[in-house]
Amino acid sequence: MVFAAPNEALARARGVLEDDPSPWHASVAHQAIGIWQRDWGDLRLALHHLRRARDLAVRAESPDREADVLAALGVALIHAGRTRQGLEALERGVAVSSGHTRARVLFRRAYASWVLGRHREALEDVRRAIPVLRQVDDVIWTARALTLRATVHLALGAVDRADADFAAAEELWDTTGQDHDKADVVESRGLAAFRQGDVPVALRLLDEAEERYAKLGTPSFMLSIRRCEVLMAAGLAPEALAVADAAIGVIDGIGGQSTRKAELLLVAARAARLAGDANTAIARAALAVRSFAGQRRPWWETHARLVLIEARLSAGRASGRLVADAAAVAERLASFGAPAAPEASLLAGRIALSLDWTQDAERHLAVAARSRHSGPPLARMTGWAAQALRARVAGSRRGVLEACRRGLDVLDDHRMTLGASELRARATAQGAELAALAQRVSLDSGEPRRLLMWSERWRATALSTPPARPPADPELLGQLTAFREIAARAEEARGGGRPVPALEREQRRLEREIRSRTLHMRGDRPGAEDRFDPGRLLDRLGGTRLVELAVLDGRVQVLLCGDGRVRRFEAGLLADAEAEAEHVQAGLRRLAHPGAEARLPLVEAMGRRLEELLLGPAAAHLGSGPVVVVPPGRLHRVPWALLPALRERVLSVSPSASGWLRARETAPPPRDRHVLVRGPGLATGGAEVPELADRYGRPTLLEHEDARVPRVLEELDGAALAHIAAHGTFRADSPLFSSLRMADGPLIVHDFERLDRSPYRIILSSCDTARLAAVGADELLGLVTALLPLGTAGVVASSAPVNDHAVVPLMLALHKGLADGLSLAEALRDARAALPDDALHQATGWAFTAFGAA
Secondary structure (H helix, E strand, O other): OOOOOHHHHHHHHHHHHOOOOOHHHHHHHHHHHHHHHHHHOOHHHHHHHHHHHHHHHHHOOOHHHHHHHHHHHHHHHHHOOOHHHHHHHHHHHHHHOOHHHHHHHHHHHHHHHHHHOOHHHHHHHHHHHHHHHHHOOOHHHHHHHHHHHHHHHHHOOOHHHHHHHHHHHHHHHOOOOOHHHHHHHHHHHHHHHHHOOOHHHHHHHHHHHHHHHHHHOOOOHHHHHHHHHHHHHOOOHHHHHHHHHHHHHHHHHHOOOHHHHHHHHHHHHHHHHHOOOHHHHHHHHHHHHHHHHHOOOHHHHHHHHHHHHHHHHHOOOOOHHHHHHHHHHHHHHHHHOOOOHHHHHHHHHHHHHHOOOHHHHHHHHHHHHHHHHOOOHHHHHHHHHHHHHHHHHOOOHHHHHHHHHHHHHHHHHHHOOEOOHHHHHHHHHHHHHHHHHHHHHHHHHOOHHHHHHHHHHOOOHHHOOOOOOOOOOHHHHHHHHHHHHHHHHHHHHHHOOOOOHHHHHHHHHHHHHHHHHHHOOEOOOOOOOOOOOHHHHHHHHOOOEEEEEEEEOOEEEEEEEEOOEEEEEEEEEHHHHHHHHHHHHHHHHHHOOOOOHHHHHHHHHHHHHHHHHHOHHHHHHOOOOOEEEEOOHHHOOOOHHHOHHHOOOOEEEOOOHHHHHHHHOOOOOOOOOEEEEEOOOOOOOOOHHHHHHHHOOOOEEEEHHHOOHHHHHHHHOOOOEEEEEOOEEOOOOOHHHOEEEEOOEEEEHHHHOOOOOOOOEEEEOOOOOOOOEEEOOOEEEOHHHHHHHHOOOEEEEEOOOOOHHHHHHHHHHHHHHHHOOOOHHHHHHHHHHHOOOOHHHHHHHHHEEEEEOO
């Protein structure tokens, strides 16, 4: 019962002990309490009860009862880090038992061997146990043994064998009432899906397991560990670190299993390294190494040493000693049959390369490269990264590019299995090294066109195809509606000066559930998108110049495309440009308020400095026609119209050249339908909207109670032009919850992703609507990037705070240009020129940018 109804079993066991039971019955009761405390409570109490159960079993003169308790005690001792004593108890249990009981004890010893990383011993014991358990028709213990065997197979990389055992176990579990065991197998199937590269299914199964555990009231630290693994693979390392640290805190609070704490320290170290926090990674990994060594768990200790070496390398501590350490770790992992062995060989090769030890590097990289043809996507990526580095050592430019291409193809295929735009964007981080290698080789070749191709190869790829459309899921729709209502109530309460902690907690809960359901979506487009063709771009540009900024070794490389050719210019350092862009943002924020006119010359000087850093000598070669700027993700907040060379031009911005081509070739909808939306709470009340309604004749006008999210979405779908005057909020912590305020609450990015087709042109007239989060290799998440893959050819939005009153004449002038047949970029240029010549209106004009090509 302790694994079917844990808390009821605990209460009944305590009830047995209150009734002066026989030694045999008391032994069973103490054992049940001990198992409960071992798995979900205080390990010291578990050991106390299990030792008492053992002593009572001896008094009951029942060898099988004693053996069963010894098995449970042995597992508890191992979880407490007392490996020798635990193995001795398990050996004693095997020795005193026979038949059916011995098979159960062998299962427990197999489990202990798995915990210790002794996988071959675990397989041997479980293979001996399963036939006996089947022979006596012990369904529960047979299912447990099959689940354990599947889990061991997973640890050794044998995914197909694991699948077969999980399927057989699940059939058996369906005939039982063992709810905790059922949750465990769902969790393990989530790990199997992850090992096969199916992140959405893994996340769905882990969430399902968590719900099952929650109903039972039993925390699962193994679930936290597995969730961290999947989150890291999905590019969500900071979240993984938070999950691991929270679980460590819970274990410390209840005096739980030291084995699980050590494993959590290990995943926390990996997460910290991936999140760029090398010092935290070193501290966590070093503690994990000591813990595993004390627990006599060499498999785990070796994995922790791998992470420790990676963290030290990230902290800039490359040395000959580190090469030797990485090589030793690789050799030991290979002897264990661990799938991480190629990763360690790649690490040894990387460190050797950094020290110019080319022969050593080649030896280690050759071993790592063997993994490129088989295994899950990330393992093959490791192999292709090793092969690319080998080719670089050999001086083979073609070999580097071919390995980079093959590796990124693997990641492309994996990325297209992801339905959520957030996961697609974050997954690109896995290919950043290969993309950078290819860009470096292209730069060294002196061929700007090739550098452009590789700059595009891994830029804004999440926007290349629409995200999977959320299913017609009543529960998700209900969560979105509830979120909107709670967010609106919380905002109203804050406006009235009332505390809202309960509403904010509920809002965060709903956000987690909505995000969780969207991350479960699978991609519905097999294979990668069409490859970028520089020739096609040059043909389509005509008199337009496209300026793509690539960053190599921290310096901006300007690729100027036009007149049938691609030219390269070198500009400034990216770090300097980022710092200057932040200063500009602060300056525009000040200029959005009257009385800051004295700062205008300073902001203009910043614009000149930004031009030097970002365009360099290319600024003198832009010609006289329109300009399209393709910046790296980290420069998305630059107000490009502030740069002197771009100030009076027809200017648009695109996340990628490929994206500009797609936007340029997007056909407008057949019906010329205009939608005007006015949200609540604007300082001007959205004063431009009534005048625009008169201009457009019979547009769809949504304001007051009509401006509710369901109605707004219905009208936006497939519109030719949409103008939304509403407060915008950017969420840096969760970009897909960035929003526009409607009458019934926030209209969020997740809502826009439900559109069949977003408006062909859309104008967002409020503050910060163009703010985006840079994630992955060179990806962006936010309102603008949600619209572009869904059929929007052009967006006008603001990347800085603006003055609501100054926005009104800008918007009226912009729409006048559109009515005259101009593009968004042309109309925005003319609208800026038509504004009054004062600091407030100039800053407002600079804050708005045209994105896309409409």
